[in-house]
Amino acid sequence: MESSTLEVPFLLANQSEGCMAADATAENTLFGVFYILVFFLALNGNGLALWIFSHQRGASSPANVFLFHLAVADLCYVIILPLRASYHLTGGHWPFGEVPCRVAGFLFYVNMYASLYFLACVAGDRYLAVVHAVRSLKVRRARSAHIISLCLWALVTVSMAPLLLSRQTAEVDGVTVCRQLYREKASRRALVSLAVAFTPPFLLTLTCYLLIIRSLRRGSRLDPALKMKALRTIGLVMLIYVVCFLPYHASRATFILGYSHPDVSCQTRRGLSLANRLTSSLTCLNGALDPLVYLFGAEKFRGTVRRMFCRDEAGISAATSGELKGTHESSLSAKSEF
Template sequence: MDSFTTEVPFLPSNQSSEACTPQENTVENMIFGSYYILVFLLALNGNSLALWIFSRQRGTSSPANVFLLHLAVADLSYVIILPLRATYHLTGGHWPFGEVPCRVAGFLFYVNMYASLYFLACVAGDRYLAVVYAVRSLKIRRARYAHIVSFSLWVLVTVSMAPLLVTKQTAEVDGSTVCLQLYREKASRRALVSLAVAFTPAFLATLSCYLLIIHSLWKGSRLEPALKIRALRTIGLVMFIYVVCFLPYHVSRATFILGYGQPHLSCLTQRGLALANRLTSSLTCLNGALDPLVYLFGAEKFRGSVQRLLCRDKAAGSGATSGDMKGTHESSISAKSEF
């Protein structure tokens, strides 16, 4: 978590470094701007639907559903500022919104990323308990405990990122206002330590749960085949999100921190590091669009609700053209809902 450190974020400090200041051409800005708009639309619709479905579910909720509910909240809290990032690129790398929105954008960026990391780790842990200790874990796999864990994670992440809300985050560079949390984060060794502490535990916990589940299923778990497949799909998708959305960013940031500013690095190499930082930072936003797939595979009630919505729409459309088929469609809806 780069915000743990208090050093001034990366800015060119001399003529040599100014010559190597990250440059974003018109094509790059158009691609990044369009990308953020697309992710915004996908993530907003997917997570809004998830939050609506989770909030309407009745009866006892499973721990996995609780973690996924909090994950949807984390995604939506960041999705709302994606249009600001798109505007930054579409205006040629200029931040027109001022100091406070820049602070909020950086704060929500890190809160979403690390809250998502740990909620996904919690989902993996819950799948591990459900598969390996299906009976013995019933006492601790309760929604109440899942809520306690979730709110504790919110407090931890929010407090850790709070310094971003009280420190200056904008600067004037080459006649334009830049938001330092957009690809110009701190490049200090202390930031490297914070980065490792924030990412490594969640990643290792998720990876360990995945491997232990594979080992348990390989030995011959008594779990029903359908549940085995669902568990594998959920953990596999979670690992896919880690590898695609989060791992590249943290590897790139570590490389950037270790390499940027070294006197022996060429200007071309420094600009390459800066471009990799921008690309991998944009990938972290993709998790908001991919997380609804975790809800679909990992939450049975969510999947059933989506199926009912789809079947209802299909029945309504068919009913408008043929009233004689009403009974047939109602039977189809009932059968698919049970599935």
């Protein structure tokens, strides 16, 4: 999808070399702290989600299947965030070697594009559940959702596989840099990759959202609680697109079109490069925001989290009042109702 954008040319023209100034200390510190915070938020949220989804009893809904695979994609990327943080906190130096650099770039793009398509699948499932509730019963099966998910994993993995085969580290001014973190290639061919990877899931999600809104405004017979669930889920998905993915792809397109232009000044090139790095870091936020989609989009997930917190609150209240027996009985009652 965008593997070709990562073959960074480090033998630049003299003018371009002058624009690639060393990263400021403040910038690197902010990036490093940001990745550490996102790491802890995403690790806890998606780890809890994966545990809940894998321990659910009974038949799973298609939405839950897609959300399970989304949590797997997030965790695959979360594990390399400490490496990105270390890179910035050491002043833009990559001390981990060639293979970890390749894996970091590979997982970055696998997570981003797998997340885009799994979120689109969640939106599509909500559309079928709201607009075609009866007719879609035969289509909306957990087995079909698993097949679709496996196909998406295969597509994304194969598309990004070249990143694992090409060299991704280089020496710049006596410092080892990881190319995906240093500066991505300003290739016009990357515009095609951006369009193919981002546009279809974005348009699918947006279309589903608009069709759901139209259906609800026309007086859908769907239960009001299910209506709100659908609106919250699609709204959160669109929020993740707007906050995490849209800025990056808009910035990448601007970077590709503007960086290599002969009339662009060094200061402008520096600004385009910084904007690309900033928006690239924003894509990591989807790992911290996705648990909100699980919370509002998966009934069993929300019920399990609610019971966990209610149980904790009940335990604290019982400890202060001395009514431990009553708390135990109420906890057992809550379990039996789920």
